Amino acid sequence: MNAPAYNFAYLDEQTKRMIRRAILKAIAIPGYQVPFASREMPMPYGWGTGGVQVTAAILGPQDVLKVIDQGSDDTTNAISIRKFFAKTAGVATTTATEEATVIQTRHRIPETALHANQVLVYQVPIPEPLRFLEPRETETRRMHALAEYGLMHVKLYEDIARFGHIATAYAYPVKVNARYVMDPSPTPKFDNPKMDHSPALQLFGAGREKRIYAIPPYTKVVSLDFEDHPFEPYRFNAPCALCAAENSYLDEIVTDDKGGRMFVCSDTDYCEGRQAAGHHGSLSAAPYKEKAGSHG
Amino acid sequence: MADALENDQPLLVADSLSKSFGRIAACRDVSFSLYSGEVLAIVGESGSGKSTLLQLLSGQLAASGGHVSYRMRDGVTRDLATLGEAERRFLFRTDWGFVHQDPAQGLRMAVSAGANVGERLMAVGWNHYGRIRDTASDWLTRVEIDTARIDDAPRTYSGGMRQRLQIARNLVTEPRLVFMDEPTGGLDVSVQARLLDLLRSLVAELNLAVIIVTHDLAVARLLSHRVMVMKGGRVIETGLTDQVLDDPREPYTQLLVSSILPA
Amino acid sequence: MTAMIDIADAKKTFTMHLQGGIELPVVSGVTFHVNPGECVVLSGPSGAGKSSILKMIFGNYRCDSGRIGIRHRDTLIDLATAEPRQVLNVRRATIGYVSQFLRAVPRVATIDVVAEPLIVNGMARADAQARAGELLHRLNIPERLWQLPPATFSGGEQQRVNIARGFISDLPILLLDEPTASLDAANRAVVVALVAEKKRQGVAMVAIVHDDEIRHLIADRIVDVTSFAAAA
Numbered sequence A: 001m002n003a004p005a006y007n008f009a010y011l012d013e014q015t016k017r018m019i020r021r022a023i024l025k026a027i028a029i030p031g032y033q034v035p036f037a038s039r040e041m042p043m044p045y046g047w048g049t050g051g052v053q054v055t056a057a058i059l060g061p062q063d064v065l066k067v068i069d070q071g072s073d074d075t076t077n078a079i080s081i082r083k084f085f086a087k088t089a090g091v092a093t094t095t096a097t098e099e100a101t102v103i104q105t106r107h108r109i110p111e112t113a114l115h116a117n118q119v120l121v122y123q124v125p126i127p128e129p130l131r132f133l134e135p136r137e138t139e140t141r142r143m144h145a146l147a148e149y150g151l152m153h154v155k156l157y158e159d160i161a162r163f164g165h166i167a168t169a170y171a172y173p174v175k176v177n178a179r180y181v182m183d184p185s186p187t188p189k190f191d192n193p194k195m196d197h198s199p200a201l202q203l204f205g206a207g208r209e210k211r212i213y214a215i216p217p218y219t220k221v222v223s224l225d226f227e228d229h230p231f232e233p234y235r236f237n238a239p240c241a242l243c244a245a246e247n248s249y250l251d252e253i254v255t256d257d258k259g260g261r262m263f264v265c266s267d268t269d270y271c272e273g274r275q276a277a278g279h280h281g282s283l284s285a286a287p288y289k290e291k292a293g294s295h296g
Numbered sequence B: 001m002a003d004a005l006e007n008d009q010p011l012l013v014a015d016s017l018s019k020s021f022g023r024i025a026a027c028r029d030v031s032f033s034l035y036s037g038e039v040l041a042i043v044g045e046s047g048s049g050k051s052t053l054l055q056l057l058s059g060q061l062a063a064s065g066g067h068v069s070y071r072m073r074d075g076v077t078r079d080l081a082t083l084g085e086a087e088r089r090f091l092f093r094t095d096w097g098f099v100h101q102d103p104a105q106g107l108r109m110a111v112s113a114g115a116n117v118g119e120r121l122m123a124v125g126w127n128h129y130g131r132i133r134d135t136a137s138d139w140l141t142r143v144e145i146d147t148a149r150i151d152d153a154p155r156t157y158s159g160g161m162r163q164r165l166q167i168a169r170n171l172v173t174e175p176r177l178v179f180m181d182e183p184t185g186g187l188d189v190s191v192q193a194r195l196l197d198l199l200r201s202l203v204a205e206l207n208l209a210v211i212i213v214t215h216d217l218a219v220a221r222l223l224s225h226r227v228m229v230m231k232g233g234r235v236i237e238t239g240l241t242d243q244v245l246d247d248p249r250e251p252y253t254q255l256l257v258s259s260i261l262p263a
Numbered sequence C: 001m002t003a004m005i006d007i008a009d010a011k012k013t014f015t016m017h018l019q020g021g022i023e024l025p026v027v028s029g030v031t032f033h034v035n036p037g038e039c040v041v042l043s044g045p046s047g048a049g050k051s052s053i054l055k056m057i058f059g060n061y062r063c064d065s066g067r068i069g070i071r072h073r074d075t076l077i078d079l080a081t082a083e084p085r086q087v088l089n090v091r092r093a094t095i096g097y098v099s100q101f102l103r104a105v106p107r108v109a110t111i112d113v114v115a116e117p118l119i120v121n122g123m124a125r126a127d128a129q130a131r132a133g134e135l136l137h138r139l140n141i142p143e144r145l146w147q148l149p150p151a152t153f154s155g156g157e158q159q160r161v162n163i164a165r166g167f168i169s170d171l172p173i174l175l176l177d178e179p180t181a182s183l184d185a186a187n188r189a190v191v192v193a194l195v196a197e198k199k200r201q202g203v204a205m206v207a208i209v210h211d212d213e214i215r216h217l218i219a220d221r222i223v224d225v226t227s228f229a230a231a232a
Helices: A013-028 A049-058 A076-088 A137-145 A150-163 A189-195 A268-276 A286-295 B002-007 B050-057 B085-094 B113-123 B129-142 B159-171 B189-206 B217-223 B241-246 B251-258 C050-058 C084-093 C110-120 C125-138 C155-167 C185-200 C212-218 C226-231
Strands: A064-069 A102-106 A119-123 A174-176 A180-182 A201-206 A211-215 A221-223 A250-254 A261-265 B012-021 B024-034 B039-043 B065-071 B077-079 B096-099 B177-181 B209-214 B226-231 B234-240 C005-016 C022-034 C039-043 C065-072 C075-078 C095-098 C173-177 C204-208 C221-224
Touching (some): A013 A201, A013 A211, A049 A076, A049 A119, A049 A201, A049 A211, A150 B129, A189 A221, B024 B050, B024 B234, B039 B217, B085 B096, B096 B159, B113 B159, B226 B241, B234 B241, B234 B251, B234 C084, C022 C204, C039 C050, C039 C212, C050 C095, C050 C204, C065 C084, C095 C155, C155 C173, C185 C212
Parallel strands (some): A064 A102, A102 A119, A119 A201, B039 B226, B096 B177, C039 C204, C039 C221, C173 C204
Antiparallel strands (some): A201 A211, B012 B065, B065 B077, C005 C022
């Protein structure tokens, strides 16, 4: 450890215990939002203060940490959080999904299937799925307590009435363990099926809103829908331009100022792994050159 | 015959209801029975305790004394105070309705009319978009709202339309009892007449029991079978609406009746 | 024969609290009965309390004392002490009231205004409207007006709509408050015929009629209310 002024993983032990108690309660009541005494962190709200506190509370010296932001290991947010824990906890870090024991994520679930003994920590901006329709916290708590979830379908109804289909593409509400309706954080609905019966433990931390919730391993997670408008994960009509993956979540990348663009895996580790294994997409070589050119 | 037997049992019974706020008694010793299909008007001036009484009857306010009991859909009569919150809220969105004076209190103003009507159905587990929408549009027709407006939010509606939408939202689960708090309060006279007329026919058609709070005796005359006149938290006179209005006995009732401006 | 209406020693006083609580005696000692198929006409000068008695029989005015016996579904009910619900049941199934003035219901078509009492008692809308049409036809309300609300009609037309509404149902008791007041000769004759038909059906009626000629045509018995007023 090269920053002796800080306690292991930044937070003091009392705070970590408080957070762990909240986490244990959250695991015991899948999908239920447990209030916790969220601390000030050395980063602004909205940059993952909730996720960071959860990670800090569960991290041990033997853990291997991976941090992704929109699927990518190399964005500012991901790098700074990864460095933060490398510095304050001295833990090993990785970008490889299989190697990680703790993965903190903003807005994605890795494409590589998770395994038991892994923990996925989500950064959550607004934990309350009913918030936009019911502004009163007292009322939404009561609705959760009494499992009154008609309002959640009102939102989906509005989508169909307006767009002809359920247009909610991210933060798509799910019902956990047939009891609590939960906001899966702004992950694309493409990732919703991955939450169902996942062997990994999933923890959600909302720093500003001071809530922690969880999906224990192998828990039933169902995306809400209507009988005549069933849930459909987003599908892309072309494979990844770099690794030719058929069923991964794609990002659009603008390649020039003439309307040129390409669609590539948002999960950079997955994409690179496939390319290393010899998979090649339609644009594998070309954009590399352009990128080099534009930055040169 | 089954109907007649059922009718012999009151739907709701208030027994010596009282409510005080500190030293102020807002409601004193109110008792009555309400039967299916019966419309009861509670009249009186502002501050007479009629709105407090409505809140006590609908279980939104705990009484300081007395009981309200209600015959549930399964035929069992229950004391409202013994219902759990979940049961009470379930009652509120299935077998009861509540029409507020201000439609913004009873509607979701930013959500489409169709979803406003459909919400109660979704709350009781309807899970088929097409059927929810068909039922909502059927109800819009019944309250005389053009179904072309089904996807518009009520904030784009006129006052009268909002109030009619609020009624549709309440009636979609076919409640047996509807509470109304000055439902025509903020409306123009012509809009009021249309709403009253609509309410009158819906009440008869659906055999609704209604408890309506109003300070407008004309509303009471048009809609209700019975009236209770309140003053200072007490019921001072009660009876058939036309009896009380045509043959008022209490000084205060006579004053109320004589204060109506001739049309 | 059992009477349909059996009134004994009924008394009504108004207490005018706004005028310093003065007592205004209306009638007392009202006693008479009406048999099925009989039309009793109340007579006496204006202010003698004829309309008040009619309203007491309908349960519109409350009695201070005495008995207003009404035969309702084979049991005798005392309207002077009946619960509001009972009074409503009696009005729905037993007593009809034809007043001089139509209480206008905005926006409801004339044909439905007339058909309503039948629909309330469970008749199919189409059948009820057919009967309403026949009656309106007899009372010379032109068919082109049937779909309009009666609020805009002339006084005479409104009264005929009201008569149609009053006579359409099969209630065993009818109270008639000057049913012919502003009608022309032809329509008065229609009303007389309607009353005669009701008698044949065994309906008991109490009427207030100022027109001597009509009174002779419909009255089986005349009850002079002057004595009730004087006794008050």
